[in-house]
Amino acid sequence: MKRTLHNAIFTLTLGAMSTLSATHALANQADAIQVSDPYVREMPAGAFATASFMTLSNQSNQAIKLVKANSDVAKITELHTHTNDNGMMRMRQVPFFEVPANGQAELKPGGNHIMLISPTKTLKAGETATITLTFEDGSHKQIQAPVKSVMKMGGMDHSNHQHH
Amino acid sequence: MNTSQKTVKLGAIAIGILLLLFLLFSFLTEPSTNSPPPPKAISNEKPAGGNFTLTSVNGKQSLTDFKGKLVLLYFGYTYCPDICPTDLGNLAMAYRRLNEQEKSQVQILFVTVDPARDTATRMAEYTRYFDANMVGLTGSEQEIASVAKQYGVVYMKAPTPSNATTENKNYTVDHSAFTYIIDKTGVLQTQIPHAMSPAQIQQQIKTYLTP
Ligand SMILES: [Cu+2]
Numbered sequence: 001m002k003r004t005l006h007n008a009i010f011t012l013t014l015g016a017m018s019t020l021s022a023t024h025a026l027a028n029q030a031d032a033i034q035v036s037d038p039y040v041r042e043m044p045a046g047a048f049a050t051a052s053f054m055t056l057s058n059q060s061n062q063a064i065k066l067v068k069a070n071s072d073v074a075k076i077t078e079l080h081t082h083t084n085d086n087g088m089m090r091m092r093q094v095p096f097f098e099v100p101a102n103g104q105a106e107l108k109p110g111g112n113h114i115m116l117i118s119p120t121k122t123l124k125a126g127e128t129a130t131i132t133l134t135f136e137d138g139s140h141k142q143i144q145a146p147v148k149s150v151m152k153m154g155g156m157d158h159s160n161h162q163h164h
Numbered sequence: 165m166n167t168s169q170k171t172v173k174l175g176a177i178a179i180g181i182l183l184l185l186f187l188l189f190s191f192l193t194e195p196s197t198n199s200p201p202p203p204k205a206i207s208n209e210k211p212a213g214g215n216f217t218l219t220s221v222n223g224k225q226s227l228t229d230f231k232g233k234l235v236l237l238y239f240g241y242t243y244c245p246d247i248c249p250t251d252l253g254n255l256a257m258a259y260r261r262l263n264e265q266e267k268s269q270v271q272i273l274f275v276t277v278d279p280a281r282d283t284a285t286r287m288a289e290y291t292r293y294f295d296a297n298m299v300g301l302t303g304s305e306q307e308i309a310s311v312a313k314q315y316g317v318v319y320m321k322a323p324t325p326s327n328a329t330t331e332n333k334n335y336t337v338d339h340s341a342f343t344y345i346i347d348k349t350g351v352l353q354t355q356i357p358h359a360m361s362p363a364q365i366q367q368q369i370k371t372y373l374t375p
Contacts, residue, residue, distance in 0.1 A: 041249060044293035046286070048334070049245040082246065088318055089247045089358060090338040109250045110359050117245075117334065150253030151260075151294070 030139035032060035033099060038145035040073070040129045041109075045122055051080070051113040052131060052145050055106050058099040065096040066105075068134035073123060074116035077131075081112045091115075096136070125149045211316030213344065213352025218275060218301035218311065221288035225301060227350055233271045234372050235346040236365075239317045240339060241278035242290040247341050250359060255343060256296035257362035258369060269348070269373060272298040277319040277339050279308050315344055315352070345372055 038054035052071070058064050069077045081094050089110075097112055099105040107113050114131065116123075123129065127147045134140050217226040227235065236255055240248035255272050262270060274291050276282035279302050282290075287300025302308070312319065319339035341358035345368060353372055356365070 041246075044242070044249070044290050046242075046289060047245075048243040051246045084358065087340045087342060087357065088338055089341045090322065091246070091336055092322070109246055113246060115245055150249055151257055 027060075028139035029060075029064045029135035029137045030133070030141040033058055033064060033066075033133075033135065033141060035133070035141065035143050038131070038143050039148045040116065040123055040145045042125045042147050042149040043119070043123055047119075047122070049074075049115055049117045050119060050123060051109070051115050052129065053107045053109065053113055054143070054145065055104055056097070056099045057104045058101060061101050063101050064099045065136040066099065066133055067096045067136050069114045070132045070134070071114075071116055071129050073119055073121070073129040075118040075120065076116075078115045078117065079112070080115040082110055084110070123147045209316075211344075211352065211355075212314055213346060214314050215350060216307075216311040216314065218303040218307060219284050220299050220301050221284045225299065227273075227346065230271045230273075231350060232348050233269055234348055234369060235344075235350075236270065236272045236369075237275065237315070237344040237346060238273070238342075239275050239277050239312065239315070239319070240341070241276050241337050242282050242286055243278065243336070245336070247339075247358060251341055251343065252291075252294050252298070254360060254362050254365055256294035256298065258365035259296040261362065261366055262369065266369070266373060267297070270369060272296055273301060274298055275301045275308070275311060277308060277312065277317065278337050279303055279305055316340075316355075317342075345369075347372055 034057040036055045036057065038052065040052045041050050043050040052069075056066065066079070069079060071077045078093050079095070079097055080091055083090050083092070093115075094112075097105050097107070105112070116129070125147050129145045129147065130142060131145050132140055132142045215227045217224055219225070236259075238248075238251060238255065240252070242248075252272075252274060259267065259270060259272060274287065276287060282300075282302050284300070284302050287302050291298040291300040303311070311317075317340050319337055322336045322338050342355040343360070343365070344355050345353045347353050354368070356368055360368075
């Protein structure tokens with residue numbers, strides 16, 4: 001009896017210690033996430049940082065947290081969000097982005113983004129950045145994000161208005 | 165189960181309990197510390213606007229130098245990773261879609277709210293990227309503060325996170341992100357919010373260009 005109780009406490013404690021990570025019953029989280037339209041914004045010469053945007057789609061029945069990103073093109077990579085506080089734009093680091101079960105998380109200008117700080121060089125359109133995403137269970141996903149110019153993309157205008 | 169296994173188990177339990185107590189403690193003590201600075205109010209009244217004199221790479225420039233042109237005035241900083249390039253990119257796109265005659269009547273001005281890092285040279289380099297005949301302006305902390313006040317622009321250095329270690333250069337600046345539309349006589353007509361599309365900006369330009 002005492003032993004059973006010990007075992008129960010032991011299990012609960014371990015559970016608490018490892019929080020929500022590494023649930024072996026599930027396939028790894030990276031496999032459940034699909035990344036579409038990733039890109040890095042081209043930066044003006046000498047800029048100190050730029051950002052990467054993409055859409056993350058969760059194909060599992062559980063919410064998945066993106067907890068970390070790394071890139072070969074920046075010394076520091078952080079997860080950031082913006083809040084629009086009555087017109088005052090505040091950018092802050094956040095510990096994770098959550099992708100809802102069977103849903104999407106959109107990283108886009110003015111909102112959540114992967115911030116590439118102290119880039120190793122000025123990133124120009126046509127180049128590609130490798131970004132490694134790490135999820136809460138420790139699984140990784142590596143993506144190739146092309147560098148795109150804000151101007152050639154038509155800024156945030158999605159009207160397909162092209163001059164050629 | 166032998167003794168050593170039991171010891172390991174008890175050890176794990178002890179660590180677990182300590183961890184839970186620690187978590188509980190940190191939850192309980194958290195709220196009082198680390199509260200953000202109170203936000204400065206952004207006024208909902210239309211700002212007065214008016215003339216100002218700042219410094220471009222070509223020397224002193226005043227708003228009155230652009231009399232006869234519709235001026236699109238934006239405040240930001242060159243280290244801005246997302247908000248400024250989005251808005252300046254959209255302004256530039258709108259400008260580049262105008263015909264030559266319209267272009268000759270429109271001027272985009274970019275004023276830094278981070279004069280400590282944004283020199284006139286840096287502003288010129290940065291604005292050149294957008295390829296829209298933009299003029300970058302800087303000044304002393306005081307000059308910038310006074311122009312900002314005229315236009316109801318609010319800005320402050322963000323509390324810096326971990327990455328500010330190396331040089332103290334990695335700070336970001338929270339700032340309001342409106343574009344001010346000033347008519348050909350120098351009168352502030354309206355302010356448009358962050359992330360207006362090039363098409364929307366173009367519409368605004370057309371509206372205020374026609375007398
Ligand atoms: Cu950021």
